[in-house]
């Protein structure tokens with residue numbers, strides 16, 4: 001099993017519902033976030049383009065954050081989900097330094113936190129809170145090992161990219177372009 | 178004369194202190210509760226309560242979840258609700274922040290003079306309600322109940338509206354008419370014999386072409402529309418966006434028309450010209466349903482794309498091409514009527530042009546155009562007939578704005594001034610759920626009226642600016658803590674939704690239904706409130722509708738079969754429209770009869786003076802104007818507005834990204850607070866843009882105070898729509914003040 005997410009930049013309106021839904025779902029303190037929205041503008045008026053992306057941990061296949069974690073708090077569970085065991089984490093921040101995507105933050109309670117693909121929901125057969133809430137339904141989630149999953153299907157059908165492929169992390173969050 | 182009502186600036190006793198500890202840290206802790214709440218909900222455990230959102234008019238139905246201690250944790254959409262399909266927008270999801278906001282109003286407050294200084298003194302409910310009832314009774318006895326007006330927005334208006342009507346006044350106005358969507362409903366009414374309706378019955382789900390005129394769906398998160406627009410993008414529908422700003426919608430569009438602001442009407446007329454003279458219009462539809470085609474044809478003869486080019490700066494070829502795109506898709510095409518359309522004072526006429534375009538394309542009543550929405554008629558809980566008011570807003574507007582179908586808030590404000598004729602004067606205001614100082618742009622008139630009225634009671638959950646002018650403030654609990662009227666909003670499928678409390682009201686706040694009933698009883702109108710609890714009303718109504726409170730608590734939403742017929746016109750169907758001619762009036766006989774242009778005429782609007790830029794304002798997806806400006810969850814996403822400046826303009830002024838400037842209008846008004854500069858290619862060089870609802874001057878809003886600029890205060894020029902009294906707000910210009918202006922005392 002290999003969980004992955006695909007996000008359609010053509011449909012995302014940057015509303016940040018995914019951010020609030022994650023905060024209320026995962027008790028992320030106000031002022032912090034596990035997912036965030038970026039907007040890049042290119043061109044000159046009136047020939048302008050925008051790409052809006054809802055970003056989060058890429059649950060990299062080759063995750064530097066896990067490799068560098070001295071305590072083993074950062075680890076990979078079934079389906080390739082990169083997790084942090086809060087009570088094992090000493091808050092040293094090595095993983096924060098090693099992540100090319102700035103996907104982790106220091107929780108005020110002393111550990112490092114980040115997106116878990118809402119693992120607690122996955123084990124119940126649910127989907128991540130951000131995917132469930134998105135008003136434009138621009139996020140697709142599922143198992144890449146299953147060709148019938150919505151994420152496999154959409155990646156087969158559409159053009160996509162990943163962020164900073166040159167970092168060699170093999171990200172598993174895909175952006176449809 | 179010194180002002181009778183000083184604006185009360187700081188919290189008096191009793192408002193200090195935080196209930197929930199530091200505001201900047203999470204308000205609940207521990208592991209995620211998703212699994213257990215879901216399990217409990219599945220087992221019928223009441224850890225999940227139906228509600229419908231109050232953060233915007235869309236009123237999405239959802240579920241409020243509570244944890245084992247009964248604390249509200251999150252809100253999600255109700256999958257059975259056709260208005261939201263199980264997905265709330267960010268504001269709805271962040272609605273928990275409205276509940277946890279530590280700045281909420283906590284107790285009733287009464288204005289008292291202490292040592293020559295006016296202050297708010299916390300009061301018990303009995304004292305506050307007795308006082309309100311006594312003052313209303315006295316004013317009603319002396320001047321008639323009609324002298325009491327209600328300004329409202331959202332659910333509290335239902336309950337206070339009932340109270341007011343029971344007293345014998347019908348002077349009820351919502352700024353959502355004259356400050357927002359009134360022109361389009363009037364424009365639609367004189368064309369199709371009906372308003373557009375709310376939510377708009379746009380069949381975006383099935384459209385092949387969606388045309389947005391300054392309407393920025395995706396930044397306005399009107400939920401169902403955003404969802405359907407995303408679906409339309411998926412299906413490859415053609416989007417055409419007309420906007421001087423490269424809005425999010427523009428970025429999703431196949432055609433973006435970067436129009437010169439204030440010239441939209443010229444573009445619309447040119448499109449009409451192309452449709453007619455290239456014979457692209459829907460001939461069958463026009464012949465069967467419309468009146469005045471030949472008159473229209475003659476009227477637009479010279480309104481060519483070349484003519485429009487000189488006005489709009491849009492290439493004639495682009496105007497022609499987009500008109501053809503619409504015609505290709507017709508009748509599955511929507512030229513969206515917009516929502517906030519009080520722009521230039523000729524807004525009814527601009528919306529008329531949009532209505533005419535839709536008629537020529539045959540989209541009204543067609544799949545992929547506009548469907549015929551239907552709502553459930555919820556029976557009134559039995560009460561005596563309302564007394565007939567001796568006069569009402571209709572009498573105030575009959576002469577001036579005969580075609581305004583609803584009360585014009587600014588007319589009621591004007592009728593509150595001292596100089597108003599005695600017999601038609603408003604003397605007391607009930608303001609429920611609307612922050613008038615950031616809503617009605619006629620600042621001087623509004624300020625004067627607030628001084629001139631003899632009594633003002635404000636009902637709100639938050640200490641908005643308007644509360645500073647009240648004699649009595651009544652703290653309403655949030656929508657998550659109360660029952661309310663059943664939601665019955667038109668859609669493809671008629672439906673109702675229940676709102677019930679997920680927690681006891683915090684502090685000493687109360688639901689509006691309770692306040693209205695208490696006041697009613699004190700005013701001797703108990704027979705209008707013939708129930709113990711609001712659940713009695715709901716239970717009775719639900720029984721009439723063939724369901725029950727118990728069932729609704731489980732489902733939250735109930736759908737009913739349509740009884741009004743199909744969603745669209747049937748092939749060859751004849752139909753009588755509610756207009757003078759029984760047809761869709763391309764030539765509006767109603768406008769002709771009342772002395773207005775029967776067909777839209779483009780007139781140029783004032784241009785910015787040198788060194789000034791047109792002030793365009795709009796929305797951000799995570800806020801509903803002032804309503805959410807202090808919400809901790811939503812300010813976390815966006816805590817201030819930026820002024821968008823084109824790089825060319827920025828260079829001219831030496832502005833840098835992130836720099837703070839003040840804005841100043843030609844009348845010399847300087848923004849109370851600085852605003853951050855965002856240099857972006859997304860805005861034209863002749864305009865600047867900001868999100869409305871920021872720049873609060875009320876210190877009690879601890880997160881919103883002083884954050885960003887308030888566009889309303891910069892609107893010195895308001896152009897009134899002669900047809901329906903709307904307040905056109907886009908005729909204002911600003912320039913940059915880069916030096917710190919002389920400090921001034923900030924008031925609302």
Ligand code: SF4
Nearest residue numbers: 012013015016018134
């Ligand atoms: S909720 Fe969806 S549309 Fe909104 S920002 Fe997130 S991904 Fe984009």
Ligand code: SF4
Nearest residue numbers: 057058059060065099
């Ligand atoms: S995105 Fe960063 S935190 Fe997430 S797995 Fe990759 S390297 Fe680790």
Ligand code: SF4
Nearest residue numbers: 230233236237266269
């Ligand atoms: S669109 Fe958003 S704010 Fe409006 S009612 Fe729905 S969830 Fe609430």
